Amino acid sequence: MTPIKTTTLFILFLLLAGCSEDNNYDGTGLIGQVASISSSTTTVDPIVSLQSFVFTANAEALVENIQTMQKRVESIDTSLSEREILKLQVDFEAIATAWKSVEASYIVGDFESSLIDTPRYIDYFHEGKALDVAADIDKVLNQTGDIQVALNKNSSKGINALEYLAFGYYEPLSTLKIKMKTNNLRRIEVIKAVLKNLKTQATLIFTFYKNDTKIKSDVQKTSSAIVNVLADSAYKLREWRIGEAAGFVFKYKDSPNPSRLEYYYSRLSLEMIKAVIETHEEVMGEQSYGNFGSFASSNGAKAIVTKIRNQINLIQATLDTFSTPLEGKITTTSVDPKVTEIYEMIRVLQSLYYDSLIQSLNLTAEIIEADGD
């Protein structure tokens, strides 16, 4: 090789080597900035506090609420009163609310593959068409054999089963009292079995959050997981939990039916929607503790975080104006305009999560580059 060729090759090599340093994929959204985290002074404290004040705390509340109900059913005997049934229903609401919070921010699956499916052992909403949890439970109640054997379906041990057990088809307490006492308090025994399963699953989640160190050590992954779960949660909230019942989705176009609501038996669907949005607020909103909102905000995504916060507040304020359960706002012939309004608002929230993600990809750079060639 001639000296000139050698020199040229050498310079080319240097150029190439120099370039590899500047390898990145960051931008201006929720996730992008985080890419450069290791080299910057950004603190992961907000992620640590998010994990303890939101993820772990909600999972712990779920475990505790299950234990509270467990204690109550343990003390029940044949002298069961309507008042006690009412208390069971209150216990159920506390469990369901805590569960919605855990579910709406469930990022465990991204860090621990053995826990990917855990939510499916708790909640059977929207899991398979043919599923009729109430009918399955009725079958179990009408049998006389061993309860664990009768409860052969996982779906009969989930939170939807618990709802039906505590509320029937939203039946009067007097009716429920009779049903509970039937067959040697078999309904109470089934409740115990369901609670046992729920506690096992909830404890798995709580234990993970409490002991985990991966969430704070891989903030890039955590950020993606959080945006994913919030966008998914917003989608499911509007499409599954509102849209399907209100007849807004393609599948049930213009044929509303309140029985498609998630907590139709207990008439608690509105409370659960509120719980989901409150979780979004816990993760993204302005809080006394650091969270993902403050983390993203201090990493350059302030504008989009502000938009998300405003949208969450707007949704919360609108939900607070609902005076009756959601089940009363949707009939087979009409849908309250407020339901439409909230559906659209959650749609905006979901698109903001996607927007934050898309912005972080920094795709606009070469748009106007003349590439006719």
Add this chain to the structure above:
Amino acid sequence: MFDLFGLDYFVDGSKRIFWLYLVSALMIALLFFWKQRAILKMQFSKEVLWHPSARLDYLYFGVMGIVKTLLLLPLLVGVNEVALWMVMAIQEVFGYVERIRVDRIWLITGYTTMLFVFNDLTRYWLHRWMHTSSLLWRFHRVHHSAEVLNPMTFYRVHPIENLLFGFRYALTTGAITALFIYFFGAGIGVVEIFGANMIVFIFMLIGANLRHSHIPLHYPKRIEKWLISPYQHQLHHTTRYSRYNYGSTLAVWDWWFGSLLYSKDLTYIDEPLRFGLLDEQPTHSLVGAFFNPFYKGIKL
């Protein structure tokens, strides 16, 4: 002001004339044509670099910086808007799918590659369409009216063509992004070097600027099947072969869709090529370049 006249293009890795790409093109030219001084001398001669056609290229580049900033950018539908609209639409039509869990490294590699491949494909088809549609050819002939080639000729593109390519980019990138978000969620990202897609960066670095030059760098046939060599694009700039080699980076589109011409297929490869249009005396005026397409003849 710096931005307005396009000077920032020289320091922006996502632009064709980023200083590093110019330097690397020069290096490659020196490396391969050191023995053929005439070729190198020709490229840097006054006849090529100060030809009226080349002078129009420089003027055009400066003016287009302003046109793009003030006129085109506000007109364009942003890629972010397209991506957002599409991901929401896909989800509403096809419903929710469980996210596919892929290692981040594969996700980013896949997304970066898909962006490159599909953008290259849509560039091929739009470029081809610019030639086959008589209406669009009116605008694309501005680029082909260059009689001498230099890296700035890349920017000698009518604003209407810029606009079309802008829409093409937004639609392609928006669609790929929406699909990736739909199936894989938030973990996606582009591997970038100096702000350019890594694959694009590599191809720019290995002599993309020689496409618009008189340096006849060609590849062996088995490579020209996959990658368009600078010489293959130079052939595209001749009147005779302008219906071949529409490709930007990958040659496979030309190969699969029947418009590929290998450098070696030509017997007179050592002869210098003649660039430009045949049908008229070129004016090389800025006003003409901007306004002629709206009323002038459309022959090639």
